[in-house]
Amino acid sequence: MTCPDDPFPDLPAGREELSAAAAVEYDPYRPGVAAEAAEPLADTVRDLPDPTLLDLGTGTGQVVTEHRFPLTRSWTPERVLGHLRTTSFARAELFAGRHAAFEGGALALLDELAAGGSLPEGAVFMVLLARRPGGAR
Numbered sequence: 001m002t003c004p005d006d007p008f009p010d011l012p013a014g015r016e017e018l019s020a021a022a023a024v025e026y027d028p029y030r031p032g033v034a035a036e037a038a039e040p041l042a043d044t045v046r047d048l049p050d051p052t053l054l055d056l057g058t059g060t061g062q063v064v065t066e067h068r069f070p071l072t073r074s075w076t077p078e079r080v081l082g083h084l085r086t087t088s089f090a091r092a093e094l095f096a097g098r099h100a101a102f103e104g105g106a107l108a109l110l111d112e113l114a115a116g117g118s119l120p121e122g123a124v125f126m127v128l129l130a131r132r133p134g135g136a137r
Helices: 016-026 035-045 077-085 099-113
Strands: 062-075 119-131
Touching (some): 035 119, 062 077, 077 099
Antiparallel strands (some): 062 119
């Protein structure tokens, strides 16, 4: 299995071993993703504060084609603030009575950054299609 140097920096000690056993089981059946496919994927999250790549297919196939689906959507500052309220890192109880001040400051900053009241978000969903060697199902 291919992993970055420190694939789970925030996991408590001993937790990484839970998935390591599964990796050993998969190794004989899943030869991994070719560098030609893995490197462009890794480049899409390089330098992000919390880089995550999600492998939805855990089969034993080899990547044969790549399809990119770009997506752009716009957020209002109020919608961004509403989304923050749903996250585990911006819950009101974490701010010990300073949540209103946080939201006021965040909204002011978002309003300042919003061009014409809109904050664009761009993403690309990459779908890798694969086939199994020898026509296995």
